[in-house]
Structure formats: C-alpha cells, structure tokens
Amino acid sequence: MSSDTAAVPRPPARSSSAPLLTGAQAVVRSLELLGVTDVFGLPGGAILPVYDPLMDSTELRHILVRHEQGAGHAAEGYAAASGKTGVAIATSGPGATNLVTAIADAYMDSMPIVCITGQVFSTLMGTDAFQEADIVGITMPITKHSFLAKDASEIPGAIAAAFEIASTGRPGPVLVDITKDAQQAEVPFIWPPKIDLPGYRPVVKAHGKQIQAAAQLLATAKKPVLYVGGGVIRSGASAELLRLAESTGAPVVTTLMARGAFPDSHPQHLGMPGMHGTVPAVLALQEADLLIALGARFDDRVTGKAALFAPDAQVVHVDIDPAEISKIRTADVPIVGDLREVLVDLDAAFSGATGAAKPDIAEWWSYLDGLRDEFPLGYSQPSDGLMSPQYVIQRIGELTGPEGIYAAGVGQHQMWAAQFIKYERPNAWLNSGGAGTMGYSVPAAMGAKVAEPDRVVWAIDGDGCFQMTNQELATCVINQIPIKVAIINNSSLGMVRQWQTLFYDGRYSNTDLNTGHDTVRIPDFVKLAEAYGCLALRVEKEEDVDAAIQTALETNDRPVVIDFVVSADAMVWPMVPQGVSNSYVQYAREHSPAFDQEA
Numbered sequence: 119m120s121s122d123t124a125a126v127p128r129p130p131a132r133s134s135s136a137p138l139l140t141g142a143q144a145v146v147r148s149l150e151l152l153g154v155t156d157v158f159g160l161p162g163g164a165i166l167p168v169y170d171p172l173m174d175s176t177e178l179r180h181i182l183v184r185h186e187q188g189a190g191h192a193a194e195g196y197a198a199a200s201g202k203t204g205v206a207i208a209t210s211g212p213g214a215t216n217l218v219t220a221i222a223d224a225y226m227d228s229m230p231i232v233c234i235t236g237q238v239f240s241t242l243m244g245t246d247a248f249q250e251a252d253i254v255g256i257t258m259p260i261t262k263h264s265f266l267a268k269d270a271s272e273i274p275g276a277i278a279a280a281f282e283i284a285s286t287g288r289p290g291p292v293l294v295d296i297t298k299d300a301q302q303a304e305v306p307f308i309w310p311p312k313i314d315l316p317g318y319r320p321v322v323k324a325h326g327k328q329i330q331a332a333a334q335l336l337a338t339a340k341k342p343v344l345y346v347g348g349g350v351i352r353s354g355a356s357a358e359l360l361r362l363a364e365s366t367g368a369p370v371v372t373t374l375m376a377r378g379a380f381p382d383s384h385p386q387h388l389g390m391p392g393m394h395g396t397v398p399a400v401l402a403l404q405e406a407d408l409l410i411a412l413g414a415r416f417d418d419r420v421t422g423k424a425a426l427f428a429p430d431a432q433v434v435h436v437d438i439d440p441a442e443i444s445k446i447r448t449a450d451v452p453i454v455g456d457l458r459e460v461l462v463d464l465d466a467a468f469s470g471a472t473g474a475a476k477p478d479i480a481e482w483w484s485y486l487d488g489l490r491d492e493f494p495l496g497y498s499q500p501s502d503g504l505m506s507p508q509y510v511i512q513r514i515g516e517l518t519g520p521e522g523i524y525a526a527g528v529g530q531h532q533m534w535a536a537q538f539i540k541y542e543r544p545n546a547w548l549n550s551g552g553a554g555t556m557g558y559s560v561p562a563a564m565g566a567k568v569a570e571p572d573r574v575v576w577a578i579d580g581d582g583c584f585q586m587t588n589q590e591l592a593t594c595v596i597n598q599i600p601i602k603v604a605i606i607n608n609s610s611l612g613m614v615r616q617w618q619t620l621f622y623d624g625r626y627s628n629t630d631l632n633t634g635h636d637t638v639r640i641p642d643f644v645k646l647a648e649a650y651g652c653l654a655l656r657v658e659k660e661e662d663v664d665a666a667i668q669t670a671l672e673t674n675d676r677p678v679v680i681d682f683v684v685s686a687d688a689m690v691w692p693m694v695p696q697g698v699s700n701s702y703v704q705y706a707r708e709h710s711p712a713f714d715q716e717a
C-alpha cells in the first residue's frame with residue numbers, strides 16, 4: 119500500500135448564510151453529518167476545545183477509554199464487526215503517539231478508521247512546545263493519508279475527505295491532526311457538497327479483457343484453488359464469492375484475515391492455508407495449477423518461502439490496490455478492481471466460457487478429499503492434567519454459534535480460535551493478522567459490541583495479551599458494554615514458548631508469566647476482573663467449561679471474564695516452519711494428531 123502526504127482539500131467558497139462555528143464545533147458537526155454515532159477517545163489540552171461541544175451532541179456517543187491504544191483498537195473492532203468506519207480521538211504528543219500501534223495495525227489489516235488528534239498552536243509548531251509531536255510525520259508510513267488542519271475553515275473538508283479515503287478503495291487508517299488555534303477560531307461552517315480528491319480514483323470496475331483471460335484459465339485448469347483473502351470481507355463480497363465457488367466447483371481456502379468470508383461448513387472449503395493452516399489447504403495451494411487470489415496478498419505466513427510457493431501454478435490476482443499485484447508473486451492475469459464487481463463479472467465470464475459443460479476436476483477433488491480424511495484438524499490431550507486450550511475454545515464456538523463475534527489476541531490462542539471455531543459469516547472473526555498486535559482483543563471486542571450490541575461478543579485472549587489492554591474493562595463496565603472475555607491462561611507467552619520448544623531446545627528464556635500456577639498468580643485474573651466490576655470465574659476442569667460459558671452467555675448486565683487455566687505444553691499444529699517451502703507441511707504431517715494416533 120502506498121501512503122500519501124498531508125494535504126487539506128481547498129475549503130469551498132464562503133457563503134454569507136453559513137452558520138458561524140468554532141473549528142471544534144465543526145469537528146462535531148462534521149461527524150454528525152457523516153452519520154457517525156460512536157467515537158472512542160480520551161481528552162487532553164490540545165483537543166480540549168473539541169471535547170466541549172462533544173458534550174452537547176445528542177447524536178454522538180463518546181466512549182472514554184483508559185488508554186488511547188484502546189481507542190484505536192476499539193475503532194478497528196467497530197469497523198471490522200460492522201463494515202463502517204471507526205473513529206478514535208486523542209490529544210497531542212503522548213495521546214497521539216499512544217494511537218500509533220493501533221494505526222499501524224489498521225494499516226496492515228486494511229481497516230477503515232479515522233483518528234482525530236489535537237495539535238499544539240500553529241504558532242508553536244516546531245518549537246518543541248509542551249506535548250508537541252509531529253504525529254503526521256510519525257504516522258506517514260502507516261496511514262493511507264493524513265491531514266494537518268491549521269485553519270478552522272479546512273476542518274469540514276478534511277474530515278469529509280478522511281472518511282471518504284478511509285472507507286473507499288483499499289480501506290485504511292486516516293489521520294486528521296488539528297491545531298488548537300484552528301479548533302478555537304470561529305468561521306462559517308460550510309459542508310463540502312462533493313468530495314473531489316485530485317488523483318484519488320480507486321478502480322472499481324475491472325478490465326473486461328482481463329476478466330475473460332481469467333475465465334479461460336479457470337475453464338481449463340485441472341487443479342484450481344480460490345485463494346480467498348481479507349479483501350473479500352472488506353468489499354462485502356461473500357455472496358458473490360459463494361456464487362463463483364459453486365459455479366466453478368473449485369476448492370476454497372480462506373486466509374487468517376478471511377475466516378468467515380466463505381462458510382466453514384461448505385463442502386468446498388478446505389480451511390485456512392499457511393504456517394498454521396490445514397494440511398489440505400496448504401497442499402492445495404502448493405500443488406495447484408491455477409491460483410485465483412481474491413483480495414489476498416501472498417503474505418509470507420501463507421506462502422512460506424515465496425520462491426518455492428506453488429511452483430506449477432498460474433496466478434490470477436484480483437486486488438483493488440494495484441501496488442499489491444505482482445508484489446510478491448508475478449501475476450499471469452492481473453485484475454485491478456473491487457471484488458464485489460469482479461466476482462460477478464468473473465462468474466458470468468466463466469459461465470460463458472464453459473457453457474453447460476463444467477471443467478472436470480474430479481481427480482483433484484479425490485486427492486484433496488483424501489488429504490481431508492487423512493489430516494483432519496485435531497489435538498491431543500495434554501499430559502500434565504491441565505485443560506486443553508483447544509477444547510475450551512472449541513466449546514466457546516459451539517455454545518455461542520455463528521452469529522457471535524470473536525475477537526482474538528495474538529499468539530497460540532489466536533491460531534486455535536481461527537482453527538477450532540467455525541465461522542459461517544463475514545465480520546464474525548476479528549484479529550490482528552498483519553501486525554500481530556498483542557493487546558488487540560479486549561478493546562476490539564469492546565468496539566465490536568458498541569457497533570453490534572445485539573450480538574454476543576467474545577474476546578478470546580492470552581494471559582500475556584490480556585495484560586496489555588485489560589484496563590478497557592473499566593470502560594466496558596462504566597459504559598455498559600457487556601463483552602465476554604475468555605483468558606486462555608497457559609501462564610506463559612505461549613507462542614514464543616512454542617518456538618523455544620521447537621527451535622531453541624526448550625530453553626524457556628523469559629516466557630513464564632506466572633499467571634496460572636496454583637500458588638502464584640500474578641495477577642489473579644479473577645480478583646482483577648472483580649476489581650473492575652466484572653463477573654469473574656475461574657475454570658480448571660473440562661467438566662466445568664460448559665457451565666461457565668453458559669453463565670457468560672446468560673450474563674448481559676456487565677462484562678464477564680473467565681480465567682481458563684490450561685496446559686502450557688499444548689502446541690499449535692499443523693506448522694510449517696518459517697522461511698521454508700510449504701512442502702514442509704510434511705513436518706506438520708509428522709506432528710499432526712492424526713499421525714500421532716497412527717504412530
């Protein structure tokens with residue numbers, strides 16, 4: 119993705135009938151006009167003028183977070199669950215820099231969020247003024263665009279443009295930094311009649327010739343795979359994907375960012391590819407003769423060593439961002455466009471190319487079905503007598519069902535939540551894929567629950583991740599945002615420990631967190647959650663898992679936190695080690711539960 123420099127659209131011509139508003143009032147009015155209903159933030163000196171009119175708004179609900187990183191991830195969770203643009207507000211200097219991690223996260227995962235920050239007086243900029251930070255400069259490589267408004271008249275245009283840029287084309291984070299004098303000055307409020315951004319024209323409709331070329335390849339391929347990425351969810355194209363998949367009969371894999379884009383229960387679905395993907399999904403990509411990449415960016419966690427990835431495959435690569443195409447793997451047929459349109463066109467072209475006689479890919483399916491039978495996802499029971507984390511996560515999914523929303527942290531629990539919860543619809547699975555940001559889960563779940571109050575929202579978190587942002591439980595309790603938190607407590611930085619087990623001879627340098635032992639629990643998560651006003655439970659035996667989940671599902675007057683004490687020795691399988699060919703899924707075969715059972 120390419121990042122743009124700060125620029126503010128020219129304000130429209132002045133009109134004598136326009137009401138006089140301060141820049142701060144213009145911020146609030148602009149958000150109202152854009153239909154924003156919820157914002158997450160925390161005030162400070164440089165953004166104080168905006169907080170004053172915010173208090174009077176009857177249309178905007180401001181949720182006061184406990185840390186600005188929480189505001190950023192909440193905005194991401196809001197966006198991921200609803201498809202709408204999330205909003206975070208912070209003051210200058212440390213308030214703004216506390217947003218940086220969430221902005222980087224949103225950039226990596228193409229999340230539409232708008233961050234509004236206060237800046238010091240324009241006359242003080244560049245003088246190392248109190249709480250001055252060049253947040254536009256700091257975030258330039260991690261925003262889709264940033265604006266610096268130094269004049270109140272620029273504010274409505276900048277905010278309107280920020281929303282347009284964040285939510286169209288390849289979605290992403292946009293920053294609007296506003297000096298304090300711009301917030302205080304009074305000017306006529308003029309709402310831009312139309313957003314016209316020179317040079318910004320995302321291509322939506324793909325080139326017909328390219329579509330035809332892709333359809334021809336699909337019509338003749340013997341081993342095709344639809345390699346489905348997060349772009350399908352961002353574009354809201356799941357229904358169109360289902361139609362193309364069923365017309366072609368091709369196998370489908372969904373990346374970590376695309377879980378739910380295609381129903382897990384569908385017989386053509388092989389699951390997630392990549393480092394911790396299923397054996398059939400990994401080998402389908404590796405041995406395909408045609409990859410149709412749909413809003414997927416050939417991430418190294420998916421390709422393994424890129425030079426050895428899918429050596430016999432031709433590639434059709436569809437993406438709305440031309441910078442993604444052929445970035446990692448040269449595309450034989452590049453297609454730039456919005457998937458919602460491209461999938462419809464491709465389906466029509468495929469039907470035109472094949473007529474009633476569909477291509478025969480029975481042999482391919484027979485091979486893949488064999489892999490499915492031989493290597494189902496599974497797990498073995500830990501030998502230390504502690505609970506299996508996979509079991510706990512699987513039961514959360516089974517008892518909650520596909521209408522729930524699941525926001526994971528980063529680590530082993532994230533992979534198990536991707537593997538063992540069944541996703542049947544888009545926007546149900548929220549996680550930090552590209553940046554892998556520990557601390558994402560609780561605030562993202564909070565944002566999701568604000569966006570989708572009628573859905574059950576789980577934060578599935580690790581004991582390490584939880585300790586990075588759990589203070590947002592206070593925000594949830596005070597604002598009546600009844601999320602459910604499952605801490606998959608293996609008393610360690612489990613994913614790092616897993617690598618130490620496999621690649622560092624079991625030398626566990628600095629990965630023991632002391633959160634789950636019988637005598638030492640630092641902190642005691644039950645006491646911590648109770649201190650915040652949550653309902654808190656601890657579960658140590660598998661026979662108590664269902665009852666605790668049921669209690670959580672029945673409790674809607676406050677957040678629920680369940681401390682599930684699980685084995686530290688459980689491993690995420692399958693696994694393709696970093697930087698090798700995906701054919702090393704052989705390695706995964708040797709360690710898969712199916713293999714264990716046979717051995």
Ligand SMILES: Cc1cc2nc3c(=O)[nH]c(=O)nc-3n(C[C@H](O)[C@H](O)[C@H](O)COP(=O)(O)OP(=O)(O)OC[C@H]3O[C@@H](n4cnc5c(N)ncnc54)[C@H](O)[C@@H]3O)c2cc1C
Nearest residue numbers: 347348349353374375392393394413415438457551552554
């Ligand atoms: C611990 C850990 C382990 C991981 N292991 C795995 C793993 O085993 N397997 C795995 O898959 N991932 C794994 N990941 C995630 C991985 O790092 C990447 O984030 C992920 O693979 C990228 O997903 P994607 O290719 O679907 O692209 P995304 O990051 O979802 O990108 C979406 C693409 O779609 C495009 N797009 C957006 N909107 C549209 C539109 N309207 N029309 C067309 N295109 C659009 C964008 O331009 C972009 O190129 C792991 C992450 C972590 C933290």
Ligand SMILES: Cc1ncc(C[n+]2csc(CCOP(=O)(O)OP(=O)(O)O)c2C)c(N)n1
Nearest residue numbers: 529530531554556580581582583611612613
């Ligand atoms: C902010 C941040 N710091 C460090 C890491 C590196 N890291 C990846 S997974 C992981 C362990 C996470 O531990 P925990 O939350 O307990 O989850 P588990 O793996 O045990 O399920 C770490 C430290 C990271 N991804 N993000």
